[in-house]
Amino acid sequence: YSTSGSNINQSIVQIMIDEGIKELTGIGNVGDAWKSVFPGINQSDVISIKINCINSALPSHREVSEPIIEGLAQMDFGGNSYIRNNVIVWDRSDGELTSSGYDIYTGSQQDRYRCFGTNHSGVGYDYGNPLNVNGVTEYPSNIISQYNRFLIDLACLKTHSSATATLCLKNHFGSVHAPGNLPHSNGCDPYIPALNAQIRDVLGDPQKIFIVDGLFGRCGNWGPGGNPDANQQLIVMSTDPVATDYVAQERINDWRTSNGYAPIDAQHIHTAAGPPYNLGTDNPDEMDIRWIIDPSVRVSEYEGDGVAILSVEPNPFRTKTDLRIGLKEATQAQIILYNRLGQRSKKIYDGCLDRGEHRFSVNGQDLRSGIYFLHIRTPKRTLRRKLVISR
Template sequence: MRQISRREFLRYVGAGTAAIIGRSAIPFSVGKGPLQASTVVQCFDETATSENTVNESVVQIMMDESVKALTGMNDVGEAWKSLFPGITQNNVVSIKVNCINSLTPTNPELVNCIVNGLAQMELNGHHFKRNNIIIWDRTDSELRNAGYTVYDEDDPDTVRCFGTNHPGVGRDSDCRLDVDYSGGTYTKYPSMILSQMSDYLINAAVLKNHGDAIVTLGMKNHYGSVDQPPGGQLHYTTCNPSIPSLCQQLRDVVTPHEKERIVIIDALWGSVIRGPGGAPNCNPKKVIMSTDIVACDSQGQNIINEERTRLGYSTVNAPHITTAPEPPYNLGTTEIDLVEISNPTGIEESHITRLSNTALSVSPNPFRTQTTITLSVSHTSFVYLDLVDSSGRLQESVFQGQLPRGDHRLPYRTQKRLPSGTYFLRFHGHGSTHVSKVTVLN
């Protein structure tokens, strides 16, 4: 296990991110895991959340730095593209979220950060169309209750989002899945979003414990990919071997095979006791990702156990995670090569010196309540511009949205009276961050 500070991360990136991982190869299949340990990237940032709010600009930096570390690539668009071999502008990437508990879902802000990364993939001189991304789960109502906007039209700049129960979707009765359970085999049918509408899949799970399955992470997230009434045979005997069997069937029966390319666990908040229902009861402020679903779930379970221990509860060990690497499922490995990134948004003098340049300037500076920010965008991208204090804590969101390539001047008036002192304008776009020191006089 290696821990990487923001200072170390920047130094490694300068030398090529593959130096962090120790190897550049990625097992391009979530499943059929390698004999060696699988890389899992875990990113923590103290400022990822504030009370009950996700600081999306911080999570975007966490997501971008994590996918670059996982793939060994310095460009965020190229990093995402490397996960989808052969991808074209006509392909569809879907993101399976977990919204069954609207109080502890896969956070929409985190999924927005995935989408922004996918939109940076350049294919034949054009960025990947957002309309070729589908966010999905079981039902439209569950998505809405979790904060997502249901949309099924064809605006190229708008992500599609709908449930399997959406009109014209449903289950694929021509794709039979024979799922093992303790008493035999149970027939299930996948969502047509997965079997017919998606070329590649991102599994965006959430950190929760579970009364039957012990934990519900990436593998258990696929119970929402098939027709699965509450209870029933697939929940017998701690959902084992049903969970690994279902994942194996989805991998090997749904065509093209091995659609699932990466697993991301939203551990900004989590439920580690009395789950999977109810409000979150821990706030790890982490994002976990891997191309190996078993390794990713193993690390997710480690975080659950850390939080349970902190709260005074015994640790857990989900049998399906132990079963998943074994024949006939062969879904991956529980051996983890853990790469930890800590506080990638931290404000350090070395960071400021390295990144402050003509890409971001402020005039007048010092200022009291208003100034003008000049910035240069090298690629058309979704950008975040924040005012933060010396600890990196968000004070105000200055701008958030899509900007075309080129130079931009943004008038800025503070939204509240700020104490006099030193602050930093932090600009993040296309996977890179620029910081400029400013002084407020009041």
């Protein structure tokens, strides 16, 4: 498992990050996969990782940021590896970073990444690059405007009492000088998408990949403060910030609905998808959502809640596809296929399944071509997978 109690198994997280970036890019080599995310990158370019440390009980964990850096260090430039010292891990303040388990480092040792806050001596905010955030002037950290060429947004899995959810888009309230000046009424909308659009349009679009550290989460009780109340053991990554937040919010809602809480729906995610911001998609029909399970481990190790989609092949398919799932223990299960309108198209299974691996044939011969959603429900979890029938 990636976690045991409150501890994080960084070696497992390394596998999660490595497999995730390979699946996301379709490139089988970790270094080449990361390199493809940053167009035109060279060995001397600085990559910053904007983390979220406002809540030291639930930050972007060091055990996640460091596996990302290890992946970056595998990028090859004519036989030379990317230099770890060209990575800056950062947030608002040195104090928040150290409280969250990070060590402040500004030195030049090549195999050590740098880590400091915007408030660190000599850093500060860029008052020469004002951002117009829906009529409010904000000044960005010099780290995002002057120090880095590329940026990785590494957020946490949290609800938010004002914004409803605080994920990758909301993370950048910690990238500007006075986030308290941005109205938090109306769910911080449209100020969250407006800020992200300004980072794209004014600061040269440095953001290239968006990651949510979902090893632990604040999913039931309102955040951003407070201790974790969920142990989802997941990482979400995408090159689309809106899709990232949409999927991460769905994972929050998986936990909420399984534990007696009403689902949430952060309006700023939908606003970010539409004009004038156009930051990404909030339409699951336009997303290729993939759950990655290491096929080399036992079923009991797949997920803490005991269910995993192991494969759906082929997908897209013409008439039939084969579904393979793994269960940690015997459980009641429903497997239902829905169309894109949410209407039930086909019941594949409804009953009790034993522990282990199970295979099902999904026959779509009597269905129209198009996009469908496979739901696998157990008392603890609902997993979803997009299927495409193409003739």
